[in-house]
Amino acid sequence: MKKAWWKESVVYQIYPRSFKDSNGDGIGDLRGIIEKLDYLKFLGVDVLWLCPIYKSPNCDNGYDISDYKDIMDEFGTMEDFDELLFEAHKRGLKILMDLVVNHTSDEHIWFINSRKSKDNEYRDYYIWRKGKDGKEPNNWGSSFSGSAWEYDEATDMYYLHCFAKKQPDLNWENEKVRKEVQDIVKWWLDKGIDGFRMDVINMISKDQRFPDGIVPEGGLYGDMSPYVMNGPRVHEYLKELNEKVLSKYDIMTVGETPCVTPEIAIDYVGEDRNELNMVFSFEHMDIDKDVINLTKKPLDLVELKKIMSKWQKGMSDRGWNSLYWNNHDQPRVVSRFGNDTEYWDKSAKMLATCLHMQQGTPYIYQGEEIGMTNVRFQDIEDYRDIAVINGYNEEVIIKGRSHEQYMQYIYDFSRDNARTPMQWDDSDNGGFTTGKPWIKVNPNYTKINVAKQIGDKDSILNYYRRLIKLRKENEIIIYGDFELILPDDKNIFSYTRKLNDEMLLVICNFTSNNAEFSLPDNINYVNKNLLISNYDVANDDNIENFELRAYESRVYLLKV
Template sequence: MDSNGDGIGDINGIVQKLDYIKNLGIDVIWLCPIYKSPNDDNGYDISDYRQIMDEFGTIEDFDLMLKEIHKRGMKLLMDLVVNHTSDEHQWFIESRKSKDNIYRDYYIWKEAKDGHEPNNWGASFGGSTWEFDEETQMYYLHCFSKKQPDLNWENPNVRKEVQAIVKWWLDKGIDGFRMDVINMISKNQEFPNGPKPEGKLYGDLSPNVMNGPRIHEYLKELNKNVLSHYDVMTVGETPNVTPEIAEQYVGENREELNMVFQFELMDIDRDFEHLTKKPLDLVDLKKTFTKWQKGLESKGWNSLYWNNHDQPRVVSRFGNDKEYWEKSAKMLATCLHMQQGTPYIYQGEEIGMTNVKFDNLNDYRDISVFNGYKDEVLIKKMKHEDYMEYIYNFSRDNARTPMQWNGENEAGFTTGTPWINVNPNYKSINVENQIEDDNSILNYYKKLIQIRKENDIVVYGNYDLLLEDHQEIYAYTRTLEDKKLIVICNFTKNESVFDFPENINHLKFKTLISNYNREYKSEKQLKLRPYECIVLIN
């Protein structure tokens, strides 16, 4: 929400909407970075960790927001971005001045190798991870944009600086951190080439920068020196982890993090080689969810999410955002919220916001869209319209169009011109349309959240998959002592049939929630309508 008409959401805008968030049933608010930043990558390029970005407000505005959040019994999670800084951070300004500057070793500098980059790594936003710096005639490493140089965590002074920043915010009274790409802070110090798939311009950096040799040492040190002295929540963004690796981060006795975000599900419908969308393989999706549900069961805590600031909108992705928009949005919400772990609801998900299709490439704002265009269209000659189709499906800007508050100008987000265009469907999809409608997606989310708070089985129950190979239905049970939940979701626009397993007595169940308002009448066989879901409890 933009409070001052400059087209950019801000801290005071959040304060105006705290009652709405509280009313939804939210306990914790996670903010993407709001620190001082040149904004090359939407604030994930930080130039000062103790200041607020000008467009978002002041540190006084922040203090007021924190007070208002706490007043309503909610908590605040800040985004901690310490794999890299902005190239406009004072440390980097000093670091690039000379080879013997005291900040030189705060970043990763390498000599050219045979007149080329130090290795073949490709950056996550396109191009090489290495940028040549004229001043000292050396390359610095950036796993993301060239304006995001990676910090050198091998340097104990860097770790002390990070600990001081974390302490500074915790002393302010915040309630924890979501830690951006935190499993990338320890690199393989030999910096070898990465595997290079045929047809790719660069090698894959991930085997040498993710879950690196000293990662657990660094996190234990941060926990021991700072985090363990406060009552806080930590969630690590950790690409390329398995449940076994995740357990090393979140295991009860590991003393590192409370939760991780993993991304296995986020690549399930994505063909990276041809930059196309694959049809959803439901068996694969169930297998992935189940692997994580069972893999961390009674060992560590899960994060549950469909959406975030880097992912397309789930109703457009795995649902049906046209004919069955409302039903599929509710079904997807149910499927996720009935699992074990902490659900994260990304802004607008609770009203079924959809992907956007801008006709013009220049209407997009995401740096990775433009870097990708250079690599794929200008260098590798992919067709412009094929690339546009790819970003319609997967651009991060799908998640970043302004929140749709009402059907008025710019969806009620701003009185000015928004920093990125509003999704044209805001007149039909908005909060105002849904808030009084008992059958709305918004009110359905409220019910789901309430169910989690009132039923221990949803929080603590063991998860077991049913119908493992079914192509259309995702069904699972949750069991806690003698209580049982059965969650049944039809992921298609076809009618589908669910047969009760022989070992479960179907006569003992009643409806807990259903997106078709269906009352269960002890049928042994359920005919499911398109995108129908129902949760039964004994």
């Protein structure tokens, strides 16, 4: 397996709006990130992934870009960014930018011109179609509820928006669009950034027939995903981008790719493919979500292990995994797969152990390292996520579902669970801002915050520091081969990693009950060393048969 710096790195994802506010306007900013670089260096991470900081009207919190070469006013200036880049590099921290080029804002100059007339030079920068029988061109539903088409009176046509109506999709069939994107990418790389996370990058090629999609049970619109995900020319476009720009720099690229399997992912990240370094898959993020009935299903650990193992084995020696439990679009993992009350500390550490010991590049989402939890706002007015607001209108107002049912669903799955401000200390607003925060702070900030954990050697924060340090000290954690053990055990997630004459044995109890562990007969070892555990454990404890406590995790390094 080829070695690379991005395989050996740990990434920390920053949602700038909620990370740290330096000027009291209630919105996180670039100077706030600069203030916290020493904390991030202390944590031990290598790469900082910044969610979009470009100029934007903020329909979707920065994922609707109006100028790719300027900074959002609330976040600061390009001079602030240049200082952030310099100060990060000075500390050995790399910067990963979020590249959003499936769509722009409708306030981007390209779209402003595109909608003026059918013969405007920017018309074909976007996807325009005539309606059918007085309706939309097809029945596709947007990812943010409602139709994926918006009527534009000026030219009596519809434009495609797979997300919000203020996020028109770019037409990658147009070579001029691809050249514009290449220019943007080169501009930022020449500035000195270290790579890109590419938003919904497998959606840039659409099926040009634009057929109707299947309407799911209880749905109002057709499913567009078979026609916009992993489209007919997506690999051609990414190879072109790689050949003309990306390959010229020593950078890291990770694509957000819904609806991929390991086999599909290899087409994006195979070492002979010359497209991307890795992708984010979502299979494990859909395991407990019932989108038809708007309910949360109990975690099926056997199924979760099957999915994670499939990706570990499927990418081994052919590509590279990205490892994550949390991001800006997902609920907090300690509330989701753990226990955020009685076993908050133990389950947060166990989940971290289970993920960080697998093969791939780990991603830590801000606040994950202190065990931040989901939030329960009482009023729908307290939520800021456009998906929540549009969803409430569609599910409660139009379909007639109960307010209580929808609120429980967003308590479990709202993206705002991840977007409440970072909890730095127990002062007002968790030390995030001296002003009124753009979204309310989770009320538990007085108990869960960085200041409370930083000096406590047994805290979740210092446990994450130990995991990151172990990764840097033990090559087996990065490059060792993965093998799932006890696949049918409903309580324990256990696996091995093997490299040369060493084996890593990882054992995690995913329940609040005690669970019996038995070492498989085919694992033989000469001696063992306990690397890390979230309970007090004696190094000479028996590992052949023992009882795991609630949410207990252990990692042993074995000589074999």
